[in-house]
Amino acid sequence: MIGNIVVKIAFASAFLSVLCYFQSYRKRSGTYLPYARGSFHIAVLGVMIAAALLLFYILTHQFQYTYVWNYSSTDLPVPLLISTFYAGQEGSFMLWTLYTCILGIFLMQYSMRKGYETEVMAVYSVILSFLLLMLVVKNPFAYIWDTFPNELIRSGPLQADMVNFVWLDQARGMWAQFPTEGKGLNPLLQNYWMVIHPQVLFTGFTTMSVPFTFAMAGLLRRDYHDWVKVAKPWTVFAAAVLGTGIMLGGFWAYETLGWGGFWGWDPVENSSLIPWLISVASIHTMMSQRRSGTFVRTNFVLAILSYVLVLYSTFLTRSGVLGETSVHSFVDPGMWAYWLLLAFITIFTTAGFGLLVMRLREMPKIPVEHSILSREFALFLGASTIVFVAMFVLIGTSSPIITEILEGKKSAVDQSFYVKTTLPPGILIALLSGIGQLLWWRNSKKGKFFLSLLYPFVGALVFTGGLIVFGMRDIPIAIFTFASAFSLFVNVLVGYRIFKGNPRFAGGSIAHIGLALMFLGFVSSVRYDDKATVSLEKGKTVEVLSGYKLTYVGYHPLERERYAFNVEVEKDGRRFSVAPIMYYSDFSQGLVRNPDIINLFTKDFYISPLSLEEPQKNGTRSVTLRKGESIQVSDVSVRFVDFDFSDVQKGKMLEGGSFVIGAILEIEKNGKKERIVPKMKNTRGEIEYVMAQSSLNKNEFSIVKMMPDREDPSNSKLEFSVRDPQSTSAAKGEETLIVEASIKPFINLVWVGTLTVVLGFIVTVYRRRQEARGEGE
Amino acid sequence: MKIKIIIASLIILIGIVFGAVSFMESSVEYTGFSAAKSTHRKVHVKGEWVREKGGEFDATKSQFVFYMRDDDDEEMKVVLEGAKPNNFEVATSIVVKGSYQNGYFHASELLTKCPSKYEGDAESVKKML
Numbered sequence: 055m056i057g058n059i060v061v062k063i064a065f066a067s068a069f070l071s072v073l074c075y076f077q078s079y080r081k082r083s084g085t086y087l088p089y090a091r092g093s094f095h096i097a098v099l100g101v102m103i104a105a106a107l108l109l110f111y112i113l114t115h116q117f118q119y120t121y122v123w124n125y126s127s128t129d130l131p132v133p134l135l136i137s138t139f140y141a142g143q144e145g146s147f148m149l150w151t152l153y154t155c156i157l158g159i160f161l162m163q164y165s166m167r168k169g170y171e172t173e174v175m176a177v178y179s180v181i182l183s184f185l186l187l188m189l190v191v192k193n194p195f196a197y198i199w200d201t202f203p204n205e206l207i208r209s210g211p212l213q214a215d216m217v218n219f220v221w222l223d224q225a226r227g228m229w230a231q232f233p234t235e236g237k238g239l240n241p242l243l244q245n246y247w248m249v250i251h252p253q254v255l256f257t258g259f260t261t262m263s264v265p266f267t268f269a270m271a272g273l274l275r276r277d278y279h280d281w282v283k284v285a286k287p288w289t290v291f292a293a294a295v296l297g298t299g300i301m302l303g304g305f306w307a308y309e310t311l312g313w314g315g316f317w318g319w320d321p322v323e324n325s326s327l328i329p330w331l332i333s334v335a336s337i338h339t340m341m342s343q344r345r346s347g348t349f350v351r352t353n354f355v356l357a358i359l360s361y362v363l364v365l366y367s368t369f370l371t372r373s374g375v376l377g378e379t380s381v382h383s384f385v386d387p388g389m390w391a392y393w394l395l396l397a398f399i400t401i402f403t404t405a406g407f408g409l410l411v412m413r414l415r416e417m418p419k420i421p422v423e424h425s426i427l428s429r430e431f432a433l434f435l436g437a438s439t440i441v442f443v444a445m446f447v448l449i450g451t452s453s454p455i456i457t458e459i460l461e462g463k464k465s466a467v468d469q470s471f472y473v474k475t476t477l478p479p480g481i482l483i484a485l486l487s488g489i490g491q492l493l494w495w496r497n498s499k500k501g502k503f504f505l506s507l508l509y510p511f512v513g514a515l516v517f518t519g520g521l522i523v524f525g526m527r528d529i530p531i532a533i534f535t536f537a538s539a540f541s542l543f544v545n546v547l548v549g550y551r552i553f554k555g556n557p558r559f560a561g562g563s564i565a566h567i568g569l570a571l572m573f574l575g576f577v578s579s580v581r582y583d584d585k586a587t588v589s590l591e592k593g594k595t596v597e598v599l600s601g602y603k604l605t606y607v608g609y610h611p612l613e614r615e616r617y618a619f620n621v622e623v624e625k626d627g628r629r630f631s632v633a634p635i636m637y638y639s640d641f642s643q644g645l646v647r648n649p650d651i652i653n654l655f656t657k658d659f660y661i662s663p664l665s666l667e668e669p670q671k672n673g674t675r676s677v678t679l680r681k682g683e684s685i686q687v688s689d690v691s692v693r694f695v696d697f698d699f700s701d702v703q704k705g706k707m708l709e710g711g712s713f714v715i716g717a718i719l720e721i722e723k724n725g726k727k728e729r730i731v732p733k734m735k736n737t738r739g740e741i742e743y744v745m746a747q748s749s750l751n752k753n754e755f756s757i758v759k760m761m762p763d764r765e766d767p768s769n770s771k772l773e774f775s776v777r778d779p780q781s782t783s784a785a786k787g788e789e790t791l792i793v794e795a796s797i798k799p800f801i802n803l804v805w806v807g808t809l810t811v812v813l814g815f816i817v818t819v820y821r822r823r824q825e826a827r828g829e830g831e
Numbered sequence: 832m833k834i835k836i837i838i839a840s841l842i843i844l845i846g847i848v849f850g851a852v853s854f855m856e857s858s859v860e861y862t863g864f865s866a867a868k869s870t871h872r873k874v875h876v877k878g879e880w881v882r883e884k885g886g887e888f889d890a891t892k893s894q895f896v897f898y899m900r901d902d903d904d905e906e907m908k909v910v911l912e913g914a915k916p917n918n919f920e921v922a923t924s925i926v927v928k929g930s931y932q933n934g935y936f937h938a939s940e941l942l943t944k945c946p947s948k949y950e951g952d953a954e955s956v957k958k959m960l
Binding site for chain 2: 237426587589677794
């Protein structure tokens with residue numbers, strides 16, 4: 055209850071802060087500023103208390119709170135227990151709000167120093183208020199008996215030894231019982247990635263709001279140029295953090311979730327990629343505006359768009375609109391949260407673009423002076439291509455909504471849509487990221503420019519030519535490879551020159567080198583991966599994927615009823631062992647599979663377990679029938695008539711003597727009927743099952759389990775198995791592990807590339823911060 | 832100056848057309864098995880697993896074979912590339928993505944829809960008292 059009240063107070067004071075900041079903007083006076091700052095800080099304090107409370111409830115297992123019960127349990131280790139804070143919607147909104155608050159403290163200081171406080175913080179408090187309103191609606195502090203009143207609220211006398219209850223109304227004898235154990239955390243989330251990845255992602259989402267607030271501030275105060283300088287380090291920082299978050303997500307999917315790759319074009323992944331792309335485009339156009347005053351409007355559009363898209367992505371993945379079209383299951387957040395999110399997007403979009411349109415006419419028109427061979431034009435083309443990629447991904451991800459509006463029913467685009475639409479822009483981006491580095495601002499000398507293209511061009515040509523000789527036959531992929539190699543060579547050359555001069559200016563080249571490496575990694579590891587599904591009979595060596603000898607040697611239990619399946623791998627005399635994991639999870643009521651990877655310098659050998667086939671089950675199926683029921687098994691119909699207890703004499707059974715129980719099955723095929731009786735023989739406690747063969751289709755029927763019901767004989771059940779002796783599947787023998795083995799050539803390029811991109815971003819943040827500081831004070 | 836504008840608008844135009852065409856091509860419709868039979872395009876079919884007929888994993892081909900009844904009550908054999916999906920047994924409905932081939936539906940993907948969370952939760956909260 056306290057938590058709830060604290061959240062409401064925080065919301066009220068955040069709202070007060072909005073009013074005060076806007077008042078001081080309108081009156082252009084500092085009278086209201088102390089109140090605005092004060093109430094903002096109260097809101098921050100409130101959120102911190104609320105977050106601390108939630109964490110405390112989680113750590114002390116207070117299952118009287120629905121949220122705590124829903125996502126945590128007593129058996130979780132502490133880091134994972136902490137991570138359940140943001141395992142559900144309510145908690146992840148809480149985390150987002152908390153980060154917005156923490157960032158808000160720094161932003162207030164920063165904007166004060168730059169003289170932007172009133173406008174920036176006015177908009178920022180609106181964002182905070184909305185997030186807090188969301189928390190009021192999606193309250194993480196709801197009591198469990200309010201969520202499940204029918205199950206938990208009782209009246210009347212208490213049980214003597216009960217401790218897990220609270221009085222709701224002692225006078226009327228009303229009380230509620232609460233659980234002593236929680237439902238626990240989804241096993242797929244139970245690893246260290248869960249501890250880092252969401253944190254980084256939400257930091258990224260939070261920082262994305264800063265360029266937006268600066269753009270809005272710029273519009274509010276009719277400052278069309280200087281805001282860019284102040285906002286730029288934040289934009290680069292946001293892109294760096296969100297990019298890191300996306301990369302960690304990809305690595306998580308690859309390493310633990312067993313998706314087979316690092317990217318699945320899933321709505322959840324796409325929804326963080328879209329705003330990231332826009333922010334990257336925005337970095338490029340901001341740079342151009344700083345240099346030559348171009349792209350004034352574009353920069354406003356992109357800064358507004360990047361945050362609106364963060365909100366839209368949140369809406370897509372949290373409102374349940376995507377329905378059944380994704381592998382992720384989206385929990386319906388309830389009507390209130392749905393409309394609130396929608397209102398959030400609408401208001402920010404109309405406010406942002408509305409204000410932009412209002413100011414459009416008075417914005418200075420910069421006469422375009424740059425030629426076609428200018429860095430400005432290359433940046434423009436590059437940025438628009440990136441925006442195109444973002445739009446394609448956005449359209450694809452929103453396809454269930456689009457098709458529902460157009461055709462009345464939801465359908466999702468196939469994954470191939472993304473591959474197809476991003477490849478041509480990818481080629482363009484790679485080329486431009488090379489060419490742009492060789493061009494000068496305003497205009498370049500033709501001769502010099504073409505001369506500088508020569509070495510990288512020839513280098514890329516030789517590189518790609520080599521690969522074509524080696525077997526690369528796919529033309530678009532070859533062009534993409536050429537473009538990426540070209541960009542790599544250009545940026546290495548240019549980067550080296552810059553680095554010799556002033557390392558701090560090398561951020562751009564470093565990021566582009568990373569990008570080119572990443573692109574090459576995409577080609578090698580995704581387009582030229584090699585896959586095979588293998589059945590590994592225990593102890594028998596099977597050779598797959600030219601030269602990998604796999605031997606399944608058995609499984610061993612890990613903690614918490616998980617099993618590791620040991621596979622020996624031998625390649626050219628080198629030996630490795632891998633142990634992918636499979637286990638049955640009560641939580642998701644299904645098999646959970648974790649892959650294992652051998653990381654070699656030039657490739658990954660990736661083993662993902664599919665299933666373990668026990669020997670007796672091969673070629674057989676097992677069926678459970680109630681008395682009188684029938685079922686179709688291959689080409690015959692089988693009815694369970696009754697148990698046959700005729701051989702059982704009570705005396706014998708009690709003495710532990712031998713007896714036989716049969717199960718009468720009626721087999722029917724094309725109108726012909728017959729009865730067969732598989733039996734269970736009990737010889738002094740030793741049980742033996744005797745199969746019965748049908749003369750109609752030669753299948754063998756055996757008893758697996760008998761479930762007679764003495765009180766209601768018609769409810770007796772029988773589990774039996776049917777085996778087709780002619781079945782082609784490997785019948786007898788050892789247990790067999792089915793795995794998918796794949797080779798991902800040069801996947802290390804993807805990881806090294808992304809790290810290099812992030813490094814480039816960091817160098818740039820550092821430099822832009824110096825720039826913003828040096829000229830701003 | 833003029834060339835720049837032409838290049839820029841050309842790129843934008845190509846982008847839009849390219850995006851729209853790819854979208855139309857890649858959109859995978861939701862239909863029933865009867866409609867899937869008449870087209871060879873990739874479609875989504877929603878329905879239920881025919882529990883009585885079981886399901887079998889063919890280890891040699893790495894395919895999971897089962898029978899499915901779509902929302903129009905039409906039944907068809909489905910061959911899924913890969914192992915039996917998680918949650919398959921508890922799913923209230925399933926969606927397969929793929930195309931019809933001689934006599935069966937060849938699915939490349941399968942999504943499971945699980946019982947409403949609230950109902951499940953009301954049951955499980957009682958067990959944890």
